[in-house]
Amino acid sequence: MSMETSAPLVSVTDLNVKFVSRESTVNAVNDVNLTVNHGEVLCIIGESGSGKSVSMRALMRLLPERRTKITGKLEVDGQDVLALKGKELSAFRGGKAAMIFQEPMTALDPVFTIGNQIAETVCRHEGCSKEDGLARALELLELVKVPSAARRLKAYPHELSGGLRQRAMIALALSCRPKLLLADEPTTALDATVQIQVLILMRKLQQEMGMGMIFVTHDLGVAAEIADRVAVMYAGRIVESGTVQEVLTDPKHPYTKGMLSSTVHGNMRGKDIEAIPGSPPDLRSLPTGCSFAPRCPKADDGCRGQLPPEVTLGPGRIARCLKLDDAPPAAKPERETALA
Secondary structure: OOOOOOOOOEEEEEEEEEEEOOOOEEEEEEEEEEEEOOOOEEEEEOOOOOOHHHHHHHHOOOOOHHHEEEEEEEEEOOEEHHHOOHHHHHHHHHHOEEEEOOOHHHHOOOOOOHHHHHHHHHHHHHOOOHHHHHHHHHHHHHHOOOOOHHHHOOOOHHHOOHHHHHHHHHHHHHOOOOOEEEEEOOOOOOOHHHHHHHHHHHHHHHHHHOOEEEEEEOOHHHHHHHOOEEEEEEOOEEEEEEEHHHHHHOOOOHHHHHHHHOOOOOOOOOOOOOOOOOOOOOOOOOOOOOOOHHHOOOOOHHHHHOOOOOEEEEOOEEEOOOOOOOOOOOOOEOOOOOOO
C-alpha cells in the first residue's frame, strides 16, 4: 500500500489529559507522542483503563470541557484541533475526522431511522437536499454490505442485529469521506464470525478510500489483522511502538511480552495461560518510577525510582524501559515517538 511522504496526517505531541474534580485528579493520558501517515493504520493496544479511548476522544474534542484539562499539541491534516471552536469544530467532526464507537446502540439515536441519521450528516456537511442525502445513505449502506439496504434504510437501530448496527455506524462515519477514521474497539461486542467480517470490511474501505486510521483494541489478534503499526499503552503512556510485525513477533517491553504470553493461541492445549500478575495502577496517584514496576518480573529499585525514558531501537521503533536486554549501546532517550 502506497503512503504519502509529505507531512503526517496526525501529529500528537506531549499530549496530557487530566480529569479534575474536587476530590482528585485523574492522570488519564501522560506525555503521549505519535504520528499517523496518510493511508496508514495505527493500532493502539492495552488493557482497559490504559488511556486508549481517552486519547481518541481528545482527538475528536469529545471530552467534557468543564472537568477536563488537555495540554500538548494535536494536529490533524495540518489543523490545530485544540484551537477549533464552534462551526470549525463541527465541520472537523465528520468532515475531516470521524469516529466509530464501541457500542453502536448507544451511539445511534433510537428515535430516528438509520437512513435519516446518515442523510442528516450528509446534508449538514455537504449542504445537499434531503433526497440526495437519502440517496447517499443508500449508497453507503450498500458499500458496507448491508443486505436489503433499501429496506434497512427505514429501520430503527433496535430493529437491526449487532453486526448490522455496527455496519450502519461505519456507514455513518464514512458519510462525509473523512481523511481520518478513529475506531474505538468497534468489534468488541460482536461474535467471532461477524467480527472478522467487519475487520475485513474496514480494512478494505480504508485502503480504497486512502484514509488514515487509528484502531483501538485490547485484542492482539485484531491488531495483527488490521494494523500497519502498533503502539502499546500502559497507565496513559506509550511504552512500545513499531511495525505490527516487530511488536507482535519481537516484543521488547515486559508489558508487551506479558500481553502476548497471556493470549490464547493454537499450540496452548494443556498449558496454563501466563497471566500478568497484579492490577494496573491507580491513575489518581501514579508511582514516581515505572508504572509497570509493581507487576514486572525484571523491576528493581531503579525502576521504581525513575521514570523510564523512550529509547529508540530502530527506525520508528521505541520502548520505554530501563531493562531492555538488546537495546543498542548508542541508543539515546528521545521524547518523540516516531510512528511515521
